[in-house]
Amino acid sequence: ILNVEQSPQSLHVQEGDSTNFTCSFPSSNFYALHWYRWETAKSPEALFVMTLNGDEKKKGRISATLNTKEGYSYLYIKGSQPEDSATYLCASNTGTASKLTFGTGTRLQVTL
Amino acid sequence: NAGVTQTPKFQVLKTGQSMTLQCAQDMNHNSMYWYRQDPGMGLRLIYYSASEGTTDKGEVPNGYNVSRLNKREFSLRLESAAPSQTSVYFCASSSWTGQNQPQHFGDGTRLSIL
Numbered sequence: 255i256l257n258v259e260q261s262p263q264s265l266h267v268q269e270g271d272s273t274n275f276t277c278s279f280p281s282s283n284f285y286a287l288h289w290y291r292w293e294t295a296k297s298p299e300a301l302f303v304m305t306l307n308g309d310e311k312k313k314g315r316i317s318a319t320l321n322t323k324e325g326y327s328y329l330y331i332k333g334s335q336p337e338d339s340a341t342y343l344c345a346s347n348t349g350t351a352s353k354l355t356f357g358t359g360t361r362l363q364v365t366l
Numbered sequence: 367n368a369g370v371t372q373t374p375k376f377q378v379l380k381t382g383q384s385m386t387l388q389c390a391q392d393m394n395h396n397s398m399y400w401y402r403q404d405p406g407m408g409l410r411l412i413y414y415s416a417s418e419g420t421t422d423k424g425e426v427p428n429g430y431n432v433s434r435l436n437k438r439e440f441s442l443r444l445e446s447a448a449p450s451q452t453s454v455y456f457c458a459s460s461s462w463t464g465q466n467q468p469q470h471f472g473d474g475t476r477l478s479i480l
Binding site for chain 2: 258286288296298300303305345352353355357359
């Protein structure tokens with residue numbers, strides 16, 4: 255079983271702050287890296303799926319980068335808003351294209 | 367557009383009882399998945415179905431069975447529930463099991479085994 259690790263476990267920022275968190279995964283036999291946003295009492299929602307080393311994707315104020323050679327991805331949120339409060343999950347299907355292995359998530363709380 | 371629908375949303379069982387969790391998707395997806403979410407752990411894959419007519423074990427299949435009834439529906443059965451199966455269960459689907467396909471999740475079923 256491969257390990258997908260996320261840090262930090264939780265993060266508390268103020269409105270307007272920019273922030274970032276990390277996902278690390280085994281770099282061998284890499285297929286793809288997924289990011290999901292999971293709001294309380296809702297279901298996880300896909301943000302990005304990244305496959306190429308050096309990939310950078312952006313959706314509004316949220317962006318992500320991927321380094322497959324060293325096995326990490328960063329998620330950035332620019333100018334955090336209270337509605338960004340959620341748990342951010344990453345998942346990798348390193349080793350087998352069919353199955354995702356999820357990290358435990360980074361819980362972000364944005365306050366006024 | 368409902369997406370992925372799970373029933374029931376909540377259930378309490380006694381040890382030894384059986385139960386089937388239902389999942390249906392209306393996105394014409396080929397692949398479907400069952401996960402469980404436990405405190406302090408990531409979503410763990412129980413079983414998946416790459417396409418209609420096929421099912422495969424995930425990371426934690428023991429104590430569960432699945433049925434891919436048709437392209438839309440993928441059910442998870444607990445034959446003899448145990449307290450260790452107390453968890454939140456999520457069903458997901460994707461267009462296929464290729465590496466660049468995002469998964470779409472249902473709202474979850476919260477299951478307690480007494």
